[in-house]
Amino acid sequence: MEHVVIIGNGIAGVTAARHIRKLSDKKITIISAETEYFFSRTALMYVYMGHMRWTDIEPYEHWFWDKNNLNLKKGYVEKIETDSNTLYFKEGDTLTYDTLIIASGSTTNTFGWEGLDSDGVVGMVSKQDLEAIEKYAPNNKECKRAVLVGGGLIGVELAEMLRTRNIEVTFLIREEHFWSGVLPDDEAAMISRHVKSHGVDLRNNTNLDKILSDKNGKVRAVVTKETGEEIACDMVGICTGVKPSISFLANSKIETDKGILVNRRLETNIKNIYAIGDCAQQREAIGHRKSIEAVWYTGRMMGETVAQTICGNPIKYNPGHWFNSAKFFDIEYQTYGWVFSGDHKKENEMHFHWHHADDTKCITIAYDKNSNHFLGINTFGIRMRHDVFNSWLNEQREVDYVINHLKEANFDPEFYAHYEKDILAEFNKTNQVAI
Numbered sequence: 001m002e003h004v005v006i007i008g009n010g011i012a013g014v015t016a017a018r019h020i021r022k023l024s025d026k027k028i029t030i031i032s033a034e035t036e037y038f039f040s041r042t043a044l045m046y047v048y049m050g051h052m053r054w055t056d057i058e059p060y061e062h063w064f065w066d067k068n069n070l071n072l073k074k075g076y077v078e079k080i081e082t083d084s085n086t087l088y089f090k091e092g093d094t095l096t097y098d099t100l101i102i103a104s105g106s107t108t109n110t111f112g113w114e115g116l117d118s119d120g121v122v123g124m125v126s127k128q129d130l131e132a133i134e135k136y137a138p139n140n141k142e143c144k145r146a147v148l149v150g151g152g153l154i155g156v157e158l159a160e161m162l163r164t165r166n167i168e169v170t171f172l173i174r175e176e177h178f179w180s181g182v183l184p185d186d187e188a189a190m191i192s193r194h195v196k197s198h199g200v201d202l203r204n205n206t207n208l209d210k211i212l213s214d215k216n217g218k219v220r221a222v223v224t225k226e227t228g229e230e231i232a233c234d235m236v237g238i239c240t241g242v243k244p245s246i247s248f249l250a251n252s253k254i255e256t257d258k259g260i261l262v263n264r265r266l267e268t269n270i271k272n273i274y275a276i277g278d279c280a281q282q283r284e285a286i287g288h289r290k291s292i293e294a295v296w297y298t299g300r301m302m303g304e305t306v307a308q309t310i311c312g313n314p315i316k317y318n319p320g321h322w323f324n325s326a327k328f329f330d331i332e333y334q335t336y337g338w339v340f341s342g343d344h345k346k347e348n349e350m351h352f353h354w355h356h357a358d359d360t361k362c363i364t365i366a367y368d369k370n371s372n373h374f375l376g377i378n379t380f381g382i383r384m385r386h387d388v389f390n391s392w393l394n395e396q397r398e399v400d401y402v403i404n405h406l407k408e409a410n411f412d413p414e415f416y417a418h419y420e421k422d423i424l425a426e427f428n429k430t431n432q433v434a435i
Contacts, residue, residue, distance in 0.1 A: 003027045004310065005087065005097035007077050011296055012277025013103030014038045015303025016310075021068050023311035028069070029095070031087075033076035035127050037062060042296055044130050045157045049164045077104075080252045082270050099272045099310055102249075102260055103303070106242035106278040106294050115211025120219030120235045124154045125242060133161070136219075136235040140166045147171075147222045148237040149208045151178050153326050155239030159200050160329050170201040170231055172208055172224065184341055184364050186353050187378060191328050193359060198329050211236055242294050244279040257281055259292045264316040266306045274310075276302035288338050289322060297323075321393045322376075323386060331360055336389035337376025339366040349375060352399070352430065354423045356381070363423065367399035374402045382419060383411035403427045 004020060006013045009032035017028050043057040065072055073095070079088040080100070087095045108123030110116055122132045137143035146162050148155050151173030159169050175181060177188035178195055196202050209225040221232045244259035255261045255269045259281030266274045275281075277299035278292070285291040298319050305317045325334045340346060350369040355362040361381035367374050374397050377389060388409040392402055406420045 001025070001027050002098045003029065003096070004099045004101065005095065006030045006101045006103055007087075008032060008103035008105050008277065008279075009035065009038045009072070010041060010103060010105050010277060010299065011038075012105075012299035012303045013101065015300045016101055016103065016276060016307050017070055017303075018068070019304050019307030020310060021070065023307060023313075025069075026099075026310075027071070029071040029073055029097075031073045031075060031077060031095075033074070033090075036072055036074050037065075039127070041125075044124070044127070045161050048130060048133060048161045077248050079248065080254065082253045082273065100274070101306060101310075102246075102254075102268075102273070102275045102279060103277045103299075104245045104248075104279045107245040108238050109241040109243040110238055111240065113208055113210055115213055115219075116238075118211055118213040118219045118236075119217050120213075121211060121238060122235060123238050124158045133158070133235075133237075137162060137165065137167055140168070143167050143234040145170060145231075145233045146235040146237055147231055147233040148239050149222075150238065150240035151175055151180075152239060152241055153179075154241070155237070156195060156326075156328050158237045158239055159195065160198070163198055163200065168201070169199070170203060170233070171195070172203050172206045172222075174205065174207050176204055178202065180341060181343070182341055183378070184339065184351060184353070186355065187362060187364060187380060188341070190355070190359060190362060190380065191331070194328060194331055242278065244281070244292060246279055265309055265314055266302055266317055267309075274306050276306050286317075286319065287322075289319065293319075295324060321390055323390075328380075331381050332383060334379045334384055334386075335376065336384075336386065337366070337374070337393050339364050339376040339378045352403075352427055354419075354426045356419065356422075361419070365399060365402065367402075372398040372400065374399050377402075384409045385411055 004026050006017055009030050013030060017030055020026060020028060037058050040057045040059060043052060046052040047054055076090040077087050078090045085097050106125060108125050120136045123129045137146060145168040148158055148171045159171055162169050178192040180188035192202060207225040209223045211219060212221040214220045219236050221230050222236060223230050246256055246260055249256055253270060259279050260268060260275035261283050262268055262275050262280050263283055266276055268275055278294040282291045301319055302317055305315055308315050321337055323336045348368050348370055349366050352365045364378045366376045374392055403424055406423060
């Protein structure tokens, strides 16, 4: 019987296992050094905040794995010998495979700062990271202040987590506004104001120089690069993004760059070895997408794709139109299609921006200045329907059509407030002049 081994039990690896099981009776083994059972990584923050228990973020009961004949192995793969199809574990044992799927995920991205190995320096990616945060920031007596470094989604999640325990937070970001490398300036400025309104000391245009520790090796302060200011703290959160977790492939024959190089069928350069999820890097990026996508839903899609290929129905990975969602404290964010920030704005890209007076809601619609075709939308504080925007992008609707039919995209018109008239009035007033 063919033995399919999957390294990683995140959303990509577990989705692949579930779909292979639906399509075949192959022997399947899932390996993880992080946890025995799959959990929802996007819900980690809610465990710390007390909104959910650990068992609540495990989508499947523990009996699910035996019932579906999915073997689980707790261990860390230290080396892959592709000539003999053998995995070597840090614990000393080995395992052979016929087909291998690498779904090893991501790890915190760091930049070699002095003091990174101090006690109290944490990331926010894994269960072990969550345990470390709980250890170093259990309350506002043992952790009076935390300093967070990096202006991405992980950073704002960690800031919200800490503020629920009334821990003071200083947030160092190198840009003019929070996440301004991704969001247009008006949106980034609004989110910066919102983060500050929750008691966060947001420091714009500020880089970390080094981390200082006490005589016991415990974090005591950080030093900023621009001014040399010393900021006392009890914990440092490194929130500067993630990178593929592929260090165990250093001496293997599997080709890597920043991630594991794959083609559209998610095949590596070695026969019967695939890579999916955060660790996979497309040899040629798909449209405007990044070649590495550390996003929950793309991991799920890759898992479904590779399962089809392994079970005799080879298909190409096709993620469709870009979309994503997040939460900045209590402002929900959604994006569909492409809306680029100022530095990355395309030559033909125009923006229409509408901002609500309460400073917690706005939208930006991108469109082609030549064809008037709708290119994408960002929404903040207004929940919209994915399927509607996906259809409009497929149909290449013009921006006027989108503006005049926004009501159709309202997530739930019965319970959610309407802003379509105000948005249309502003659009007509500006006469489609870009912001």
